[in-house]
Amino acid sequence: MLSGRGCHQVTDLIKLETLGIGLNPGDELCSLESIEDGSAREFSYRSGSDFYDIFIQRKGNNIFAYMNMCPHAGTPLNMEEGVFMERTGTYLMCHTHGALFQLEDGLCVAGPCNGEYLQAIDIKVVEGQIIVA
Numbered sequence: 001m002l003s004g005r006g007c008h009q010v011t012d013l014i015k016l017e018t019l020g021i022g023l024n025p026g027d028e029l030c031s032l033e034s035i036e037d038g039s040a041r042e043f044s045y046r047s048g049s050d051f052y053d054i055f056i057q058r059k060g061n062n063i064f065a066y067m068n069m070c071p072h073a074g075t076p077l078n079m080e081e082g083v084f085m086e087r088t089g090t091y092l093m094c095h096t097h098g099a100l101f102q103l104e105d106g107l108c109v110a111g112p113c114n115g116e117y118l119q120a121i122d123i124k125v126v127e128g129q130i131i132v133a
């Protein structure tokens, strides 16, 4: 069975429908197969003067979606398109100051924002399609 969240419980998932970007539950974002295993796909949305950048990281048949904004200084995590994991493929990494985040729940486990979380986004996989939950 495909899972969108691994085994950790995340309690404060952002609902995309609340951002005013025209996405509603059931809307399709992309197919699972369109994201290479170990890579991420980025999406950018705008609502008035607000911009929202999100990314969906794939690891095997699991996906993890977060706002692309580091809790330390608010910068995007990545510098290269689709590259959010550190070298070993274990943690998400902010390339600005090197903070490491658990993939499953976005908890920073090393770096200047240790103990803070990435903002997780509520999505799921249904029949091979990644959709808004």
Ligand code: FES
Binding pocket: 070, 071, 072, 073, 074, 075, 094, 095, 096, 097, 098, 099, 111, 112, 113
């Ligand atoms: S902005 Fe991400 S670690 Fe500083």
